[in-house]
Amino acid sequence: MVMNRLAPPRLRLDRLPAATWAAAGLAVLAAFLAFTTSLSAAVLMVLAGAASYWALRERQRFVISSSPGDQIGLIDLGQLTPLLEALPDPALLIDAESRIVGSNAAARRQMHFEARGQFLTSILRHPDVLEAVHAAVREGATGAVEYETPAQVDRHTRCYVAPVTWGADRAAMLVFHDQTARISTERMRADFLANASHELRTPLASLTLLIETLAGPARDDAADRDRFLGMMQIQADRMRRLIDDLLSLSRIELDEHVPPSDRADLAAVAREVADSLSPLLKERKINLDLNAPATPVRVVGERFQLAQVVQNLVDNAVKYTPDGGAVRMEIAASGDREETSAQAGRRWEEAGRVALLTPAAAANRSYAFIRVEDAGPGVAKRFLPRLGERFFRVERETGSERGGTGLGLAIVKHIVNRHRGGFLVESQPGRGSAFAAYVELAEED
Ligand code: ADP
Numbered sequence: 001m002v003m004n005r006l007a008p009p010r011l012r013l014d015r016l017p018a019a020t021w022a023a024a025g026l027a028v029l030a031a032f033l034a035f036t037t038s039l040s041a042a043v044l045m046v047l048a049g050a051a052s053y054w055a056l057r058e059r060q061r062f063v064i065s066s067s068p069g070d071q072i073g074l075i076d077l078g079q080l081t082p083l084l085e086a087l088p089d090p091a092l093l094i095d096a097e098s099r100i101v102g103s104n105a106a107a108r109r110q111m112h113f114e115a116r117g118q119f120l121t122s123i124l125r126h127p128d129v130l131e132a133v134h135a136a137v138r139e140g141a142t143g144a145v146e147y148e149t150p151a152q153v154d155r156h157t158r159c160y161v162a163p164v165t166w167g168a169d170r171a172a173m174l175v176f177h178d179q180t181a182r183i184s185t186e187r188m189r190a191d192f193l194a195n196a197s198h199e200l201r202t203p204l205a206s207l208t209l210l211i212e213t214l215a216g217p218a219r220d221d222a223a224d225r226d227r228f229l230g231m232m233q234i235q236a237d238r239m240r241r242l243i244d245d246l247l248s249l250s251r252i253e254l255d256e257h258v259p260p261s262d263r264a265d266l267a268a269v270a271r272e273v274a275d276s277l278s279p280l281l282k283e284r285k286i287n288l289d290l291n292a293p294a295t296p297v298r299v300v301g302e303r304f305q306l307a308q309v310v311q312n313l314v315d316n317a318v319k320y321t322p323d324g325g326a327v328r329m330e331i332a333a334s335g336d337r338e339e340t341s342a343q344a345g346r347r348w349e350e351a352g353r354v355a356l357l358t359p360a361a362a363a364n365r366s367y368a369f370i371r372v373e374d375a376g377p378g379v380a381k382r383f384l385p386r387l388g389e390r391f392f393r394v395e396r397e398t399g400s401e402r403g404g405t406g407l408g409l410a411i412v413k414h415i416v417n418r419h420r421g422g423f424l425v426e427s428q429p430g431r432g433s434a435f436a437a438y439v440e441l442a443e444e445d
Helices: 018-036 039-058 077-086 105-111 127-139 180-215 222-254 266-276 278-284 303-320 337-345 381-386 394-398 408-418
Strands: 062-065 073-075 091-094 100-103 143-149 155-166 169-178 263-265 287-291 298-300 326-333 352-357 367-374 422-428 432-440
Touching: 077 091, 077 100, 091 105, 127 143, 127 155, 127 169, 155 180, 180 222, 222 408, 263 266, 266 278, 266 287, 266 303, 266 326, 266 367, 278 303, 298 432, 303 326, 303 367, 303 408, 303 432, 337 352, 337 367, 337 422, 337 432, 352 381, 352 408, 408 422, 408 432
Parallel strands: 287 326
Antiparallel strands: 062 073, 091 100, 091 169, 143 155, 155 169, 263 298, 326 367, 352 422, 367 432, 422 432
16 A cells, blocks of 8 residues: 555444453443442542543554555554655654654754654754644644754755644654755856846956947047047957856756767867867967877767867966966876875965865776966966856956956856866965876777
């Protein structure tokens, strides 16, 4: 029988035990005697009544039915425990005196209590929950209460409270559903939308202003017109970059839960990206020093996405390197997780360093890394953990905005996460920055 519904209370007379029938019989007999004559019979009546009450109370039952009209089975309160235990969420059964009369392992683990019979208030004091329990026990009301528990990461819980009735008694069943992940996803989505709209609104406001100026005061001035058109071009480019990056990011996130199964040569990918950048490097007189083995460095990964990783890291390095400077790119097969993060990200003694992403896979996997090093301004230690956060730009914090999107490193982080790899940064203001990403080496065929 599938027990899927707690039915309203019903005592089945045909299921009552013999003791109860005997006690009830005695009570009827005693009542008859008391009615006809003696005092002793009246005393007998009282005793028999007490016995019958005891018998009934002893046999208090929950009534559980599989569907309306089904055969009804009766089970003891104690038998309800396996049902509670089967629930994945914490669950409690609270009696009319607000005592815990049933619980499952999830509840005991999460709420840190052991003893049955403890008062609910000793483990949970939220007034709305207590009120809902009262309402369930007194009026048979069903309710749901959402509440927040302050902690290092605030925890959001929805507590469902339902009345459970047996005999003349009523209890409340509480089931706790953790809402933290849902609420933080909702907040992230709302923050993301707010940030994206804000980022798009800034260039849009500049464009509107430039259009108004062109249509008005600058209308008949050829030099002004050219200048304003140039400025409009810059803002339009910024909007296009933002939209491209946003689309890229959402595409990556779409299949982030599916690790790639392809193989790619990381060294070849790096060479291709370096080649595609040569006109810009020539223009800025920047020397890109690529240090990669001549033999393929085969990794588990999607070629296009790995190229995006390399491209974003090198773009940044070039962007922050002064004209005439140098950027170093290194690709190597290293070792396990620890060896790789040491080799790829622990080279400058005085630098601040942060692991922006650490692979969850077993520590003994072998990895290959790409490290991109520049001699730019570097990033102050306090900002390092925030690199890879969407829209985060050091320049915005320090008031020296350069017009980046703040999405490049977020794209890298999500791609590397999809590849179940690692991502780290070490940086020293005045010396430069080095970003390294590592992904699993492909096994030899
Ligand atoms: P964008 O470069 O488009 O602003 P990114 O996500 O690529 O966005 O980078 C985020 C921020 O990290 C940048 O705005 C910059 O402040 C900082 N940053 C990234 N790479 C470097 C680097 N090589 N040197 C110094 N700062 C960097």
